[in-house]
Amino acid sequence: MLSVSVVIPVYNQADLIGRAIKAVCEGSRPPLEIIVVDDGSTDGVRQAVEAAGSNYSVQVRLLTVPHGGPGRARDAGWRSARGDLVAFTDADAVPEPDWIRSAVEAFSHDQVGAVEGKVVADGVPTIFTHQVKNLSGGRFMTANMFYRRSVIDEVGGFKSRYREDSDLAFSVIEHGYEILFVPESVVIHPPREEGWDFYFEKANRKRFEALLFRNHPEVAPRYLPRFQPTELLVLGGELFVVLALVFGVWSVVFGLTMLTLGLPKRIAAWLDGRTYSGRDYLLVWVLTLALVPVEAYYHWLGVLKPPR
Numbered sequence: 001m002l003s004v005s006v007v008i009p010v011y012n013q014a015d016l017i018g019r020a021i022k023a024v025c026e027g028s029r030p031p032l033e034i035i036v037v038d039d040g041s042t043d044g045v046r047q048a049v050e051a052a053g054s055n056y057s058v059q060v061r062l063l064t065v066p067h068g069g070p071g072r073a074r075d076a077g078w079r080s081a082r083g084d085l086v087a088f089t090d091a092d093a094v095p096e097p098d099w100i101r102s103a104v105e106a107f108s109h110d111q112v113g114a115v116e117g118k119v120v121a122d123g124v125p126t127i128f129t130h131q132v133k134n135l136s137g138g139r140f141m142t143a144n145m146f147y148r149r150s151v152i153d154e155v156g157g158f159k160s161r162y163r164e165d166s167d168l169a170f171s172v173i174e175h176g177y178e179i180l181f182v183p184e185s186v187v188i189h190p191p192r193e194e195g196w197d198f199y200f201e202k203a204n205r206k207r208f209e210a211l212l213f214r215n216h217p218e219v220a221p222r223y224l225p226r227f228q229p230t231e232l233l234v235l236g237g238e239l240f241v242v243l244a245l246v247f248g249v250w251s252v253v254f255g256l257t258m259l260t261l262g263l264p265k266r267i268a269a270w271l272d273g274r275t276y277s278g279r280d281y282l283l284v285w286v287l288t289l290a291l292v293p294v295e296a297y298y299h300w301l302g303v304l305k306p307p308r
Helices: 014-025 045-053 070-080 099-105 149-155 164-174 197-203 206-215 229-242 249-271 278-304
Strands: 004-010 033-038 059-064 085-088 112-121 145-148 178-189
Touching (some): 004 070, 004 099, 014 045, 014 099, 033 045, 059 070, 070 085, 070 164, 085 149, 099 178, 112 164, 145 149, 145 164, 164 178, 164 206, 197 278, 206 278, 229 278, 249 278
Parallel strands (some): 004 033, 033 059
Antiparallel strands (some): 085 145, 112 145
């Protein structure tokens, strides 16, 4: 039987980490250990972890590292692990009872280097709700990923602060290992309410997406779009509308046509499954017009000056 170490990074989520620990410990196949990596939190994470861990026979260890992002926290976690497999999930996620058992069964031969489970969004999100989901695989979210510890070691672990999940998975694929999608291994990821500024902070991480294409030129294009046509349409439309001062009314017509073609798909992706009012709908349109050029800026900044 393959032993499992569960790694959970946490940053200022003392109110949620106990729920994640409880879900893992009460599963149908408890792990060898749970390693909670405190990424420089300033709330009561230590007390919350100690209180939750005292209720179960599973060993719950707390590592504290300087704040450096989830990638660095996860890297510290697996390096401290003792299990044959390392399972990654998030502090605000809730693994279902058969999460570990279903994933472990898929490691049927040595060329299975990793297993990707299903991530399901729960609750009723609004336009400012952050939610993640992975229903069909190929996204390699560390909210629900299992790796052979020896394979992580072979590829050098996590090398990026953000988009670290795809970076590790692409490295594993490049080394000739299989990553299987197991939909029976489920993690619930409840939506988290954020402010409008969250989306602009998140745009900064586009720099790390460019890094994926540089470091994994053959694998990355199989899973990620290098360019999004909707982004080009929105940027072009905004540019032509601005240039109306120079080229006149036809520039406005051409720009609005491009926006009409590019914006609806971006809006639909944002509103997918969310509840919203007419005011919210208008706000999403305005924010999308502002976010697209910001995301494009950080994307090309990452291309021209890759982050460390």
